[in-house]
Amino acid sequence: MKAVLEVRQLTKKFADAGIENLDFSLREGCITGFIGRNGSGKTTTIKTILGLYLKDGGSIKFRGHEMKEHEQKIKSSIGVVLDEGYFYEEMTLREMKSVLAPAYSNWDDAVFSAYIQRFQLNLDQKIASLSKGMRMKFAIALAVSHHADLLIMDEPTSGLDPLVRKELMEILLEYMKEEGKSVFFSTHITSDLDKIADVLILIDKGRIIFNESKDDLLDRHAIVKGDNIFINEHTKKLFLRLRQTALGFEGITANKQAVYEQMNDVVFERPSIETIMLAYIGDETHVI
Numbered sequence: 405m406k407a408v409l410e411v412r413q414l415t416k417k418f419a420d421a422g423i424e425n426l427d428f429s430l431r432e433g434c435i436t437g438f439i440g441r442n443g444s445g446k447t448t449t450i451k452t453i454l455g456l457y458l459k460d461g462g463s464i465k466f467r468g469h470e471m472k473e474h475e476q477k478i479k480s481s482i483g484v485v486l487d488e489g490y491f492y493e494e495m496t497l498r499e500m501k502s503v504l505a506p507a508y509s510n511w512d513d514a515v516f517s518a519y520i521q522r523f524q525l526n527l528d529q530k531i532a533s534l535s536k537g538m539r540m541k542f543a544i545a546l547a548v549s550h551h552a553d554l555l556i557m558d559e560p561t562s563g564l565d566p567l568v569r570k571e572l573m574e575i576l577l578e579y580m581k582e583e584g585k586s587v588f589f590s591t592h593i594t595s596d597l598d599k600i601a602d603v604l605i606l607i608d609k610g611r612i613i614f615n616e617s618k619d620d621l622l623d624r625h626a627i628v629k630g631d632n633i634f635i636n637e638h639t640k641k642l643f644l645r646l647r648q649t650a651l652g653f654e655g656i657t658a659n660k661q662a663v664y665e666q667m668n669d670v671v672f673e674r675p676s677i678e679t680i681m682l683a684y685i686g687d688e689t690h691v692i
């Protein structure tokens with residue numbers, strides 16, 4: 405599968421935080437979920453990719469072209485939804501659109517109007533008076549109205565109710581139906597990605613912990629429960645997290661096959677993405 409975006413050794417440092425040597429590619433035709441707890445580096449990564457933060461090192465290529473050298477052209481192929489205001493609050497939706505649209509050579513007013521209608525937004529309303537959900541919908545309408553090939557969204561679901569979140573997922577699936585589209589979607593609400601993500605990248609403390617297809621990730625991890633007789637110094641190493649009580653053990657493994665081969669009378673359960681994520685980054689008190 406072709407890579408739409410290639411990030412190599414990307415580094416952006418703040419005093420005692422930031423991102424370091426990030427390597428990943430976004431594959432064409434895929435929704436990639438970018439997950440991690442608050443402060444893990446998701447926004448920094450996205451803003452550095454978009455050139456809103458000056459990078460300290462590394463390269464970002466869009467369809468093989470260095471982002472920095474072809475910024476204007478590449479940006480018209482990318483739709484962006486950021487989690488914090490990049491709108492002028494005093495403007496109406498119509499005025500804001502008129503400011504942003506000319507920046508895109510392939511702006512399509514018909515697509516924009518169709519989304520505004522679908523979302524039941526009023527173009528004469530002031531940005532400042534929009535609810536969080538309406539604001540997100542307006543941002544999406546803008547992001548998809550210039551035939552972007554890649555949508556980059558930073559926490560688009562934060563603060564939204566479940567119904568609006570579901571609507572957003574449906575819009576993304578619709579967007580993906582057209583050939584050659586890709587989505588990069590950051591969130592700490594992993595349940596949003598259960599159904600729609602193809603690939604998951606977990607970031608923690610500015611470093612990538614895993615980058616894998618969702619199906620492979622869910623297939624190789626498992627919650628395992630069974631009798632304590634199966635737990636010894638050797639088998640303990642098969643678990644990312646393990647809790648033992650007098651009644652037995654419960655653990656999460658990243659190597660289901662090895663556990664299957666070494667323990668014959670245990671129960672396997674499919675973990676959620678959140679359970680897997682917390683197995684890698686949860687604090688000491690978190691077990692499963």
Ligand SMILES: Nc1ncnc2c1ncn2[C@@H]1O[C@H](COP(=O)(O)OP(=O)(O)OP(=O)(O)O)[C@@H](O)[C@H]1O
Nearest residue numbers: 418421422440441442443444445446447448449592
């Ligand atoms: N402009 C900045 N100046 C200094 N430090 C920053 C700046 N932006 C981010 N950081 C720090 O970099 C780290 C990563 O922050 P970032 O906003 O990228 O995390 P995040 O994963 O997007 O978190 P959240 O889910 O809360 O949005 C944090 O420790 C943050 O305090």
